[in-house]
Amino acid sequence: MQGMIQFDQVTKRYPGGNEALKNLSFTIDTGEMVFLAGHSGAGKSTLLKLVAGIERATSGGVIVSGQNLSKLRNSQIPYVRQHIGMVFQDHKLLFDRSVFDNVMLPLDIIGFDRRDAARRVRAALDKVGLLSKEKTMPIRLSGGEQQRLCIARAVVHRPSLLLADEPSANLDRAYALDIMELFKSFHQVGVTVVISAHDETLMEDYGRRIIRLKEGQFAA
């Protein structure tokens, strides 16, 4: 069986010469839950951006669910992203619309029937415990709630791959554990989950594979 994510001798050099990833090869299996560890600047974010097609590899192959992203045209990248859920450290919520409409956006993009979509949005909000706030504007949510809203938006279209870049970075430990439990529950229903964090104490409790990066390479 092919892996969900396959890196084949991937190097990423940013303009200016900074090498974020150096000749990296690894595979993440379908249905696996993997942690990415390392200090900031170790290449965690770059790795996730390559998987989501936000950045392109300077050399090497990035294969996501069987598609070689380096060979896709820019116009094809959006359709790859439609199968990926992304959780961002800074949430990237839209503050001009309600909690409900924020979660609706991915379904609008892939073109979901409007009534089924509303049911799915409520299910996703229920999952992250925000159903009672569907009409609230995101600006009035706490940091932890905003992160959970971001997660609801990432999973509402039931992606097969979930990427989370430092999802618990700005949260206290109790909130962070909450969010880890959420990711675990998605993993349990078959979603491939990749979570990056610089704080390893949270990961070790889960007994999952941890990919440790240092200066763009695997840490010893």
Added chain:
Amino acid sequence: MKHFFYLNWQSARHALAKILRQPFGSLLTLLMLSIALALPLSLYLTVSSIQEWAGRLTATPQITLFMEQSAEEADLAAVSSTLTKHPRIQSYSFVGKKQALSDLEKRNGLAGLSDGLTDNPLPDAFVVTPKTLEPHELEMLQKELSGLPMVETAQFDARWAKRLYGMVEMGKQLTWFLGAALGIALVLVTYNAVRMQILARRDEIEVAKLIGAPDSFIRRPFMYHAMWQGLLAGLAAWGLTSWLVLTANPAIHDFAQLYNERVDLRGLTPPELLIVLAISAVLAMLGARLAADHHLRQIQPR
């Protein structure tokens, strides 16, 4: 496919609702667009009204052939048979020198004028009604007829109609030029308006791209916004020109009355209105498309 139409219908509705919700936000753009449309439209209506009137006026231009004094019966017969056979001549009538003199006496109350004259100084004449109305052809015909044997001159009585025709032609050219220039202006105005909108919604576009929105999805609301703006501007331009026609017509009537003429400035006909609406919507969408293609590429998530 059903979804595709649904999405488009949704976008169209949202875009219109947005314009109606913030009428003042779009008012300035709308005003610019409608003036850009109203200018060439007014000129077009003026020119076509004048043309209509001029068409009625020059419906019977005539060329008068004056024969030489020494022309004889045989010459007259030759000219008359040429005129009969000529393909571009509708009809003609002959005014002999005797009849011309008696007409003159009657008309001007100069009874007894001929008594004082030893010879009739008036020439024989043919009054020719050509088939064509087109000034260039009329001129050709006039030249041709003046070359007939024993014809002294061929006089074209409606020289001024030619001038009018020339001015109408110039007006048409001007309409085209103005229409093209302001059409480009219309594209540029919507380009700029959509550019501003895209830049104002930068964050939203970036997020939409991050979660997999293709360019067509992001572009759609802007395209529909431009379409509505184009249609509304077309309607507004129609309103402006109708107002112009209504207010200008009494003055034009009075003026034309001085020359015993009736000139009407006409408004847009329904098919013309539809064409104007279609053109303005298409031009506005063209501007939006150009702006979207250019600026959406620049907004990439990081």
